[in-house]
Amino acid sequence: METNRLVKFVLKNSTAVLFVLIFIMFGLIAPRFFTAKNFQNIMSNASYIGIIAVGMTFVLLTGGIDLSVGSTMYLSAVVCGKLINEAGLPVFPAVMVSLLVGLMVGAVNAFAITRLRLVPFITTLITQTIARGFGLFITRSVAVNYPDSVTLMSTSKVLGFIPLQIFIFLMVVLLASIVLNRTRYGRQLYAVGNDLESAKKAGIKSDRLIASTYMISGLLAALGGFVTITQIGRVNAGFGSGDEFDAIAAAVLGGASLFGGIGTVFPGTVLGTVMIEMIQAGLVFANIDIYIQPIIMAAIIFSAVFIDSVRTTQIKKLERRNILKV
């Protein structure tokens, strides 16, 4: 009975258990890995992809997908940089405009998906190309550099000890968790993702809900873009390319289903995001051959997703046995 309970606990928290195991494993290989500074670095580097992954979780919950987030990051970061460098706008209004750009890309996705009834995969693939195209048109592919006033933000601390990018990430996670777990909007989102037709019959305005998730995703992509430019100080033409897949991987690794209705921002997406970053950092700490690193990375992520996919069946099996015993 006790073993059963333990197995069930491990299965229900497989992502968290794997997270701890990987953390301990790398710590044993390279003791410096256990330092607080390293954990701060991991969190800091995971922040921008985490913010995007939170937006992606909203979209995934409805059974949709947003492939345009990488390009949205690029376009909004370009607009922000151009407004600061060439229009002489102060940083804060420039950031606000760039967030608006992200929101607009999200609105275009929302319109095409909910009004024109286009498939999310194709729609966001198109907006991915359009947003990057606009960015390239504005920059003519030339890198945009940001002034020190922007890059110095990455070293600033909130309350004297939380790096700004981690603080923004935590705030986004907190807000998203409250919205998903404590509001009617959140419950309706899960309902729409679980069974769209039943949700509609229950009077839920599913189109509005779905549209809002793409706008949230666009907005958070722009915010993630800004968070990362405070760290790297420059945006080139490849900025954000492929980040949509990292965001999807983080959400799925955290337990979100690609078919909708299942997933959490905390702990799910947060753990998924930090785990990917932690594995990458661990491989560098362990000084593993750079040709082998991608293989190990892929193997660990595959194991995590595989465990996650079998756990639901196993939990059901265990619970069925308990019912029979009773």
Added chain:
Amino acid sequence: MKKGIVLFVVLCLLVPTLLFSAGKKESDQITIAFCFQDLETEFWVAGHKAITESLRENGIRVIEKNANEDANRQLEQVKDVITQGVDGIIIIPQDGESAVTIAKTANAAGVPIGIFNRPPSDKSAKNLVVVANNEVIAEAAVEHMAQEAMKLGRKVYPAIMVGDLGDPNAVGRRQGFMNVMAKYPELWAAPPVEIPTKWDANVALANLQSAMQANPKIDFLFTSSDFLFPVIKSVLAPLNKWVKINNPNHVILGGLDGDVTAAQLLEEGYLDATGVQNLFYEADVMLEAMLAAIKAGDKTPDKWMDDPGFALTQANLATRAEEMWGWVLYKEKK
């Protein structure tokens, strides 16, 4: 309502096409397609500028195609320009493998093809290739760094930021670095730390931070591309290691490309050396060889042209700076 939406979508597609479409081809004018993989760094932007300007100055019509880092798309674009009847093709390929496939496609169609700056992975196709000798250039830059390290009179902790391992340029640069590691085994306090970047600033940032955390004594850092200097600055600055050359906390720093940022850092005294690819020379020799092939009616010219490059260091800055493309752009900007 639906008709209105359809009309709106059609207009959206037509207007940009009509506004930005090129004119008709003039029959007696040579047309060369320039297909590049992307313009993600200053180096590729400068390379693009050098080639297109050289072509247009010679009265050649240029068709430009951007593959946006997609090798398959680039292959389709090359097939497309072949159908348009171009006289020659110059490509900057996404990687060495796709360069071979694309060159074979051009060979089969009987259109001369030139590969710029990123070499094909093998020599099975016939093509004009101009490429910097990445291994030699990287070695020259790291050699200068090693000489500077020797002046410290102690062992140093080396590290290299490695590019995308699918890119022959990145592999060549890593090899150049390793050659110097092997040349002075007594100079290194530990084996070199290899930091993967995948040519991505975010990956580079995360991995460099981890590397500096795991090996805080690193004081000899070579980046396989100059475009990563802002990332290096953001990691070293909080550690008080982003300091000028005579400061005891200075990390001996080297790069490769010779871009604008490298020029500025050399002038300001943060950077010890950078390997320079002579872009202007590369553009000139490619154009010369391509025009010669077109005029001679050679459909499958096959020639490998090396750009020997050089290392611009604090020692030769006063005499050779003007040879670096990034320096010229930096001075223009200034």
